[in-house]
Amino acid sequence: MRMPGRHFLQIPGPTNVPDRILRAMDMPTMDHRSPAFGALGLRVLAGMKTIFKCSGPVFIYPASGTGAWEAALVNTLSPGDAVLMYETGHFATLWRGLALRLGLEPEFLQGDWRTGVHPGAIEERLREDREHRIKAVCVVHNETSTGCTASIAEVRAAIDAAGHPALLMVDTISSLASIDFRQDEWGVDVTVGGSQKGLMLPPGLSFNAVSAKALAASRTARLPRSFWSWEEMLPANEKGFFPYTPATNLLYGLAEAIDMLHEEGLDAVFARHARHAEATRRAVAAWGLDVFCREPRNHSGSLTAVLMPEGHSADRFRRIVAETFNMSLGNGLSKIADRVFRIGHLGDFNDLMLAGTLSGVEMGLALAGVPHRRGGVQAALDHLAATAGAGDARKEAAE
Numbered sequence: 001m002r003m004p005g006r007h008f009l010q011i012p013g014p015t016n017v018p019d020r021i022l023r024a025m026d027m028p029t030m031d032h033r034s035p036a037f038g039a040l041g042l043r044v045l046a047g048m049k050t051i052f053k054c055s056g057p058v059f060i061y062p063a064s065g066t067g068a069w070e071a072a073l074v075n076t077l078s079p080g081d082a083v084l085m086y087e088t089g090h091f092a093t094l095w096r097g098l099a100l101r102l103g104l105e106p107e108f109l110q111g112d113w114r115t116g117v118h119p120g121a122i123e124e125r126l127r128e129d130r131e132h133r134i135k136a137v138c139v140v141h142n143e144t145s146t147g148c149t150a151s152i153a154e155v156r157a158a159i160d161a162a163g164h165p166a167l168l169m170v171d172t173i174s175s176l177a178s179i180d181f182r183q184d185e186w187g188v189d190v191t192v193g194g195s196q197k198g199l200m201l202p203p204g205l206s207f208n209a210v211s212a213k214a215l216a217a218s219r220t221a222r223l224p225r226s227f228w229s230w231e232e233m234l235p236a237n238e239k240g241f242f243p244y245t246p247a248t249n250l251l252y253g254l255a256e257a258i259d260m261l262h263e264e265g266l267d268a269v270f271a272r273h274a275r276h277a278e279a280t281r282r283a284v285a286a287w288g289l290d291v292f293c294r295e296p297r298n299h300s301g302s303l304t305a306v307l308m309p310e311g312h313s314a315d316r317f318r319r320i321v322a323e324t325f326n327m328s329l330g331n332g333l334s335k336i337a338d339r340v341f342r343i344g345h346l347g348d349f350n351d352l353m354l355a356g357t358l359s360g361v362e363m364g365l366a367l368a369g370v371p372h373r374r375g376g377v378q379a380a381l382d383h384l385a386a387t388a389g390a391g392d393a394r395k396e397a398a399e
């Protein structure tokens, strides 16, 4: 059946692809060995450094984020290496499973999924590791299954306080270009990113941003690698090329995305996400529901997971919203399946899109018979209006 109007894609990734990016990709595919391609390659490779805020190389893979997870591990580690990972939720658990299958020995610091990373637990474990068996600490910056964000600066400080030489690897797939991230300043050794969330692109590209220390580790690391090999990439990348056929049309889109992010300004992009997240949490509170992430300091700027009242199915609610209002909301993953739904408010997104999204949620709660109070949308609108614009409209209103 035809559903008129635009679909509301409010899952926390893939996100809405803006028309400007769709237009930029709608081009004939070029010769990836031509000088024109080299110029595009150099532009996006340099451009991504401004997004990761790094001075070292960025590698771009024609792969989903999972590929870049694998690339981070196989380039830097050897069979049997211990890696310290933190159980923030479903995505951290998937990364751990990947490490296990690669022949690494992941150690999982237990979490309850409703709280963020506790840097003290990392420091304590690293202090015990006097022989430095642990070669890497891996954390998910923004745990997309729960809506909890970790402080990477604090994780760095914990590793330094323990005086431990492990590499720091961070998954920013659902935070890059939505929540502040600083590879160099925070001393991150490998950052993993993906195209389909804050970068506003379709799925299909992923990234490793790499420090000098990680690059040095890659020279002695013994896990087998070929497709993911940084060593193969580096010489080709110097002139903007790739050792195999790159995802050319996605790279046109990436160049456009980088321009758009800088036109808005990265700080403004982060502030926009934080403001939409705050408005969303105000709606959830007004409905009388619980935000799944319990610690305000860890509340995510890119998505909000909402806990369903006991005895009510999140999946049934999401189905009603999809069928009635043509809007996709994120589902609960693995051990919180059917218990939460997730509202994505990241990527190319504005106040009225959020207003529409929250309206769909509030009407859906009523249609699905989920106990709640009305007025969530109004609470969000009040916050949006009170914090709208660059300040000019507010100043005028106050005069």
Ligand SMILES: *Cc1c(COP(=O)(O)O)cnc(C)c1O
Binding pocket: 013, 064, 065, 066, 067, 091, 140, 142, 143, 144, 171, 172, 173, 174, 194, 203
């Ligand atoms: C989406 C996501 C992934 C998985 O990326 P794919 O592109 O599906 O392989 C990994 N980690 C986080 C934090 C994510 O949000």
